[in-house]
Amino acid sequence: MALLEFDDVSVTYRSRGADIPAVRGVTLNVNAGESLGLAGESGCGKTTLTSTVLRMQPKSAKVTGEIRLNGDNILDMTWGQVRALRWAEASVVFQGAMHALNPVQKIGDQLAEPILLHSKVSKKDADRRVGELLEMVGLPARRADAYPHQLSGGQKQRVMIAMALACDPQLIIADEPTTALDVMVQAQVLNVLQGLVKELNVGMVFISHDLSVLSSTCDRIAVMYAGKIVEQGPAADVFDHPQHPYAGALAGAFPRIGDTRYRYSPSGLPGDPPFPGDLPSGCTFHPRCPVAVERCATTEPSLIQHGSHQTACLLVGSEIA
Amino acid sequence: MTTPTDVDVPSVPEGQAAALEARDIAVTFRGRGGGGQARAVDGVDLRLGRGEIVALVGESGCGKTTLARTLLGLERPAEGTVLVDGEPLNYSSRALKAYRRRVQLVLQDPTGALNPRHTVYEAVAEGLRIHGLTDNENDRVAQALSLAGLRPPERFFLRYPHELSGGQRQRVVIAGALVLNPDVIVADEPVSSLDASVRGEILALLLRLRDELGLSLLVVTHDLGLAWNIADRVAVMYLGRIVEQGPTEELLANPKHPYTRALLSVVPEMGRMEQVVLAGEPPDPTRIPAGCRFHPRCPVVASGEAAALGIEEKCKGQSLPLLSPAGAHSAACYLPASAESVS
Ligand SMILES: Nc1ncnc2c1ncn2[C@@H]1O[C@H](COP(=O)(O)OP(=O)(O)OP(=O)(O)O)[C@@H](O)[C@H]1O
Ligand SMILES: Nc1ncnc2c1ncn2[C@@H]1O[C@H](COP(=O)(O)OP(=O)(O)OP(=O)(O)O)[C@@H](O)[C@H]1O
Ligand code: SF4
Ligand code: SF4
Ligand SMILES: [Mg+2]
Ligand SMILES: [Mg+2]
Numbered sequence: 001m002a003l004l005e006f007d008d009v010s011v012t013y014r015s016r017g018a019d020i021p022a023v024r025g026v027t028l029n030v031n032a033g034e035s036l037g038l039a040g041e042s043g044c045g046k047t048t049l050t051s052t053v054l055r056m057q058p059k060s061a062k063v064t065g066e067i068r069l070n071g072d073n074i075l076d077m078t079w080g081q082v083r084a085l086r087w088a089e090a091s092v093v094f095q096g097a098m099h100a101l102n103p104v105q106k107i108g109d110q111l112a113e114p115i116l117l118h119s120k121v122s123k124k125d126a127d128r129r130v131g132e133l134l135e136m137v138g139l140p141a142r143r144a145d146a147y148p149h150q151l152s153g154g155q156k157q158r159v160m161i162a163m164a165l166a167c168d169p170q171l172i173i174a175d176e177p178t179t180a181l182d183v184m185v186q187a188q189v190l191n192v193l194q195g196l197v198k199e200l201n202v203g204m205v206f207i208s209h210d211l212s213v214l215s216s217t218c219d220r221i222a223v224m225y226a227g228k229i230v231e232q233g234p235a236a237d238v239f240d241h242p243q244h245p246y247a248g249a250l251a252g253a254f255p256r257i258g259d260t261r262y263r264y265s266p267s268g269l270p271g272d273p274p275f276p277g278d279l280p281s282g283c284t285f286h287p288r289c290p291v292a293v294e295r296c297a298t299t300e301p302s303l304i305q306h307g308s309h310q311t312a313c314l315l316v317g318s319e320i321a
Numbered sequence: 322m323t324t325p326t327d328v329d330v331p332s333v334p335e336g337q338a339a340a341l342e343a344r345d346i347a348v349t350f351r352g353r354g355g356g357g358q359a360r361a362v363d364g365v366d367l368r369l370g371r372g373e374i375v376a377l378v379g380e381s382g383c384g385k386t387t388l389a390r391t392l393l394g395l396e397r398p399a400e401g402t403v404l405v406d407g408e409p410l411n412y413s414s415r416a417l418k419a420y421r422r423r424v425q426l427v428l429q430d431p432t433g434a435l436n437p438r439h440t441v442y443e444a445v446a447e448g449l450r451i452h453g454l455t456d457n458e459n460d461r462v463a464q465a466l467s468l469a470g471l472r473p474p475e476r477f478f479l480r481y482p483h484e485l486s487g488g489q490r491q492r493v494v495i496a497g498a499l500v501l502n503p504d505v506i507v508a509d510e511p512v513s514s515l516d517a518s519v520r521g522e523i524l525a526l527l528l529r530l531r532d533e534l535g536l537s538l539l540v541v542t543h544d545l546g547l548a549w550n551i552a553d554r555v556a557v558m559y560l561g562r563i564v565e566q567g568p569t570e571e572l573l574a575n576p577k578h579p580y581t582r583a584l585l586s587v588v589p590e591m592g593r594m595e596q597v598v599l600a601g602e603p604p605d606p607t608r609i610p611a612g613c614r615f616h617p618r619c620p621v622v623a624s625g626e627a628a629a630l631g632i633e634e635k636c637k638g639q640s641l642p643l644l645s646p647a648g649a650h651s652a653a654c655y656l657p658a659s660a661e662s663v664s
Contacts, residue, residue, distance in 0.1 A: 041516040042487065153381070180513075182381040182543040187587035187598045209517050212546075212589040253517040256590050257549045257573050264528065266550040268521025272486045
């Protein structure tokens with residue numbers, strides 16, 4: 001049994017009388033001590049999918065399938081049970097969360113809040129724990145006395161990670177934790193996250209549209225397009241040898257420095273991702289796919305195992321490829 | 322050096338005036354919360370040749386944006402001179418207005434740069450109106466949009482920013498710069514807020530503008546991959562100074578300065594290189610260390626290698642001269658690898 005299992009999960013938003021299928025039948029597992037990278041461009045459903053783990057999707061959203069944490073289906077739980085999971089079993093570093101720190105409260109007090117809420121400890125023990133948490137993310141314990149404006153972006157992001165760790169969760173969902181940070185600070189934050197997975201044996205879902213970041217941090221990568229997983233496999237394999245044309249475009253977007261193929265030759269993917277309320281027929285990627293053939297417009301590929309990867313493309317593994 | 326594509330890398334002949342040049346520029350700010358004076362830019366020589374693409378790289382807070390704004394005449398240097406086609410920049414308001422037509426700024430966040438209540442047409446035409454270029458407005462806007470890759474342009478005229486994707490918004494911002502027929506574009510982190518899939522498209526556009534229109538481009542970024550993608554030369558900035566500069570291939574294949582090496586080692590695609598993650602936050606421009614300004618974080622000093630080489634004294638106490646802004650690859654460092662550039 002995996003720590004976290006998404007089993008055929010779909011999420012449909014209801015907006016202005018229309019159905020918006022933001023996630024369409026995703027099956028994914030994350031084990032303890034493992035990090036899964038979730039990639040894909042803006043709007044492909046990354047946040048929507050992971051928001052179901054703590055039932056944080058908006059009321060307008062309809063969720064089907066099963067989301068199991070340690071074998072228990074979250075959709076069957078009462079709200080009280082879901083609340084008990086939060087912090088203690090699973091916690092989230094939200095997208096852009098560092099801007100959500102309370103500007104007039106010391107970060108130590110903000111960190112102590114979930115601890116005092118979830119465990120019966122004295123304020124003094126909570127403070128000791130806050131110091132430990134800060135050190136875990138590479139900040140001196142005395143920074144507990146700082147206010148958010150006294151910290152840099154990278155330091156604030158590390159405070160958010162410390163907060164996610166406050167109650168020793170088994171699972172951490174980090175939604176774009178390093179976007180907007182510069183490379184050196186990003187490297188510091190990535191090292192902290194990697195260390196947690198290996199040393200504390202937590203499971204992690206790491207969301208990013210940057211495949212190169214995921215390949216250097218995660219054990220496995222799943223690539224989403226228009227609400228579905230289109231490729232998944234060991235991180236280095238997916239980044240170095242993507243099979244799906246979309247994963248290939250994402251991987252190619254980041255040049256290997258020193259590789260002359262990328263010199264004066266930036267590569268991108270023309271076109272825009274489809275709106276989930278109005279998806280193309282067949283393979284949803286076909287209007288942008290550089291290698292599409294006629295039947296791509298009519299036949300929807302399913303996710304099939306090819307070597308170490310699972311890929312959803314009509315051409316992968318077939319004669320034409 | 323050969324490149325796989327047949328791009329003619331323009332070499333700036335010695336003696337020909339650069340499109341834009343900084344000579345020994347310093348920019349200071351009054352320190353925050355009563356602190357001392359911040360020297361955000363502390364002695365920079367930088368040269369952007371005609372038709373050249375230069376990447377200015379360095380970590381957050383090192384002074385990249387301040388330097389770029391100074392080159393645009395938006396910030397007045399405390400010391401030093403900005404040269405435009407070899408002539409000192411004239412800060413009279415009339416001269417500045419004409420200058421800003423020729424040198425355009427493209428900012429990081431396309432969403433923040435566009436007024437949500439203005440259509441694409443209005444956003445692009447705004448520059449024309451400010452500069453009193455009222456003839457053929459429609460044609461000029463259409464041409465700028467198609468140069469920026471929004472084709473057919475008429476289809477975008479009446480759209481609002483929220484009806485566009487992030488990449489399309491950035492193209493509108495670029496069209497707004499192109500509509501004035503500039504010679505130089507200064508782009509501050511032009512792709513860092515964009516999706517990976519869009520990034521290459523925008524970089525390809527910048528490259529095409531250079532190749533087709535002969536534009537000079539200064540791209541400010543902390544992304545060395547971007548430099549490898551499009552830049553002819555790279556200047557690495559640390560705490561207000563250029564610490565290494567040179568042609569892109571040489572500098573990235575054979576970085577001399579320990580700071581550049583560290584920056585390169587943490588690029589995620591360089592996964593197989595041994596990481597040198599510098600501890601701590603970028604240092605404070607109100608307190609620039611003596612000697613080599615990088616010495617408190619320099620791994621060569623920390624490992625004892627500098628002492629073994631007998632340069633530690635100099636690292637900690639003797640300040641380094643400015644690097645010459647063009648020509649051969651050079652680094653401001655006492656290590657033997659860079660010795661010829663700082664002898
Ligand atoms: N509350 C909502 N009501 C209706 N549609 C929504 C809602 N939230 C998200 N969507 C739509 O669902 C799709 C998936 O959104 P989601 O935020 O999960 O994407 P994402 O992959 O996390 O993107 P990003 O990288 O921009 O964060 C998008 O098309 C979005 O517009
Ligand atoms: N108007 C200002 N007043 C005071 N200090 C300033 C001002 N603008 C910039 N600074 C300081 O000058 C230094 C350089 O800032 P600058 O914005 O040029 O850095 P940058 O390299 O562009 O960073 P980033 O990558 O984060 O954009 C920083 O320490 C910053 O805090
Ligand atoms: S199924 Fe067809 S359109 Fe879809 S990714 Fe494969 S080749 Fe491209
Ligand atoms: S001069 Fe000395 S301290 Fe400065 S970068 Fe070189 S070795 Fe490091
Ligand atoms: Mg999201
Ligand atoms: Mg900046």
